[in-house]
Amino acid sequence: MSTLNEQLATLVEKYTACDISDALLKLQKVPEGGTARAGYLADLAPFSPIIGRNETTKKIAAPATTFKFLSKGATPPTIATENPEKHGFPPGKHWVDYAGDFAAADPANAGSIIVIEQPGDQYCAVTGGIMATRMKVLGLKGAVVGGRIRDLRELQATGLPIWARSTSTVGTGAEAKAVARDVPISIGGLTVSPGDIVFCDPFEGVVVIPRDLLDPVMELMPKLISMDEKAIEAVAQGMTVTQAFRDFRA
Template identity: 55%
Template sequence: MTSVKTDLQEKLRRLREYSACDVSDALLKLQKPKPGEVARAGYLADIGPQPTGNSTDTLQKVVAPACTLKLVSKNATPDSTPPAENAIPKGSHWVDLTEPGTIVVIDQPQGQMCAAVGGIMAQRMKIRGVAGCIVGGRVRDVAELRDTQLPIFALGKSTVGVGAEARAYARNVRVSITGVDVSPGDIIFCDPLEGVVVIPQGLLDETLSLISKLVTADDKVKEAVLGGMTVAEAFKTFRE
């Protein structure tokens, strides 16, 4: 088990050498959208660093496996009951079950105005050793979020607590963030400059293999264009 973890950490270290755009370039070639489906290449649209207003120059990339949380509307009756291993035990709080070294990915129902994460939740995740948090919805307690120094990415902010509209339904199940599926164990690539990209767990090795080739080709294109070559000619020479 230790060797497996060490191997994964080395792969994640190598990934951090690239940008989120590089990752999406690789996924665009590796993933095969269904007929009529728009290629998303893992990109979580409009998910950005929170709190806003900080210089992204001081923020670091965060790359780690996902653990997930699915919220549902407060008064909704889910279609099914989650398996026992995915349920939030009675008397427990989801934040106390978060896993060290992971990025917590929270699926909040679309259109809600409440905050799925606030200062207390962020503080607890930080103490638990969580690497970061992605919220497909809103956050609040901006000053407290900043104080925790936990990397948090979300759609926006709110002043309203989660209890107004939502409740926790299940953990470590497949969720959807801005239309992109995320499964537990998928690799979350948080780039404060470019955005957040999800690498399916089964495509990690292929992504690493392809991404280096694509970046090398693009470096040659840039060098050729700087030397006076047209983009069309450079693409034909180095990309095709």
């Protein structure tokens, strides 16, 4: 069986975010009345090292290290107050100084990608140049911010891949505070748990593979890609999409 690092290397080398979503669409059960999300973190774009979708920046994949932000006056969730050493923020240490803890404790030595949840109604940034520099020093592979970032020149200077929903000129202290770490978070309604595999494709988007589905995803993707290649070839030679789907995707 392949190691986690070998699987991550294969993901980056051979597959796209769309390939992963296709597999998750087949594998995940959608709750009754729900909508299939297939791991996709919607409405995020790369801001570092290049702004916008591109084919120049390399794809990255690593386990998630999660951080949850709320408004300044909000009460931290119970999990953080009951176990501050593991899920909270004891006084005297900035949240980003914990960014490397999850990866350091992971026996797979696969590194990590920071994933941040920020309330959608906030206008401040939760990551800026100082935080990105610290992430770089700690060896993080990248950051995915379900919210706003700032200091784009400083962010890009780090070379760290950083995705976000949007930008701001306002610092975190205006509205937000980190309230929990290494807990399940929600980015646009999609749950991301610590250790889930985050895959950043600078051309197609960001997807998250639940850790327990990584092996099935890796096994299924080659089969789905082969089916699609046959369908594309058939359509290119004049077959209707209806017939191609019937012949190759059934």
